[in-house]
Amino acid sequence: MNAPPRFQTYLVGGAVRDRLLGLPVQDRDWVVVGASPQDLAAAGYQPVGKDFPVFLHPQTHEEVALARTERKTAAGYHGFAFHAAPDVTLAQDLARRDLTINAMAEDADGLVIDPHGGQRDIRDRVLRHVSPAFAEDPVRILRLARFAARFADFSVAPETLALMRGMVAAGEVDALVAERVWQELSRGLMEHQPSRMLEVLREAGALAKLLPEVDALFGVPQPEAHHPEIDTGLHVLMVLDQCARQGAPLTVRYACLCHDLGKGTTRPEELPRHIAHEARSEKLARVVSDRWKVPTDCRELAELVAREHTHVHQSAGFSAEARLRLLQRCDAWRRPQRFAELLWACECDARGRLGLENRPYPQRERLAADLAATLTVDLAAVSAAAMARGAQGPDIGRAVQRARLEALHAAST
Known part of the structure; x- marks a missing residue:
């Protein structure tokens, strides 16, 4: 993507990650360094962001965000103050991201900028937080669990799991808003191995907070004759993966x-x-x-x-x-x-x-x-015939049911 003079534009996040994983790149996110909102607007970029400066490129119409930093100001997902200015560096922008595999950038020449070891963690199949700032946003617990469902052969770094457990213990999960929880849960359910999302949430202690009804199923036995896996929680995990398989x-x-x-x-x-x-x-x-x-x-x-x-x-x-x-x-x-x-x-x-x-x-x-x-029963004809016989109200409904039953019998012979 070409940027006006003085601006530096980088491909960042999931697009870089997926290319390195050999996966199709679905969405491309861009960050501009060295510009102000006024600079981009003057260059023809259309502002669309509400919470922080995001613009549409004048030719490609792809989203472009200004490099920014963020500071925790209150509990929960909305408790952040953002700072976007020409002096914010690419390194500062990448440092605020959640996981090392999402904290990489690529310049116009295809050079990967990887200050936090994302390429190493892709090689080792590890989901690892970038910095202690991960703990400031409880949505990141859900995001990580969702990525575990997408990249089922990735493990969670022990230090990251410990950090998530600390977040749960500190009550950060209690501040999550319903809409954001559903957004992440629904996306995780649609991943390749949705059971991994529940497993990671359970390991972090977050499942008991978010879905205590599901968490309560683990350790509950079922009759082995119908459920060789016995454990009800394990059964639910297997059912979800069967959904993904189909x-x-x-x-x-x-x-x-x-x-x-x-x-x-x-x-x-x-x-x-x-x-x-x-x-x-x-x-x-x-x-x-x-x-x-x-x-x-x-x-x-x-x-x-x-x-x-x-x-x-x-x-x-x-x-x-x-x-x-x-x-x-x-x-x-x-x-x-x-x-x-x-x-x-x-x-x-x-x-x-x-x-x-x-x-x-x-x-x-x-x-x-x-x-x-x-469904082959002609409801209008059956109803008309019933009314011709003097049927009213419930009697017409019973006539329809008799016709449907006859259709079932006929189809079974």
Whole structure:
């Protein structure tokens, strides 16, 4: 990227990291050194930043930020004061970044500037903080956990893990705002190995603060006949990785995160069975969604999966009448896409078990076929025929259900 005279422009952060890792570069971030906001505006750069000076390049329209430093002023994510001026150096800008692998820059000639050993940590597959200033921003705990889910073969440096534990103990995580937590959690769930995010958060002590309902699942046993992995927490990790393996959308992954939350509240005398855990899971999924202001589509699917996943698993032995009632409870005729995602989540749940990762799950295909068969019923014709016979109100609804049941029977023969 060309900059006006006197300005020095550097490619920074993730673009440099991903190029060194041999990965496709999705977004390019640029830093300009030696300029003021007025200088960039005079050169045709369009200001777009709210919290600190960010501009759009006049030709490429890529984002360009002024080199800046930051100072902690209060607890939480928003407690920072930023300083951007011509005298701020590239070294100062890189020093404020979170991880060494994100604190590299590249000049116009392709020379990598790496003052904190990012290339070494890429070689050694280590996630390491740049400086003690990492502890000033609790969002960085979530970011690091998300990077662990993206780069699953990277370990967390022991000193970085110790620093994160200290941040949690100091209450920094308690100051996080819901929107930012959800942003990072949702991105982590969509990474290549989402289980690593939960593992790192748990190792740091942050999972118990952010998702205590999930943290409570570790160490809780399940019947070995259905869950060879036994531990409920381990099962959830395996289910999430099964989601990633199948390329499931965020709605399905979030639902799988929440599907067994009720097992963490099973009374000790009832273990390893978890009677009526579905209703408890549904309630706790709602609690988690409220806490982090989870979008409606994710929230609704999570509650549905929590409530119905056991019934879906058992549906192979259901009569046509029972399968019809399941479709009705799931509002499948009005929400066919959500029903399809319910079945997808249930398949991930069934395969997220030790040694059962590749087993068939015919319930998904069978129930999808049931829905397709019942959707062929001409509701207007059935309703008109019922009214012609003098049916009113609930009687019309029962006529529709009878027609759907006949369609199920016909499709099963």
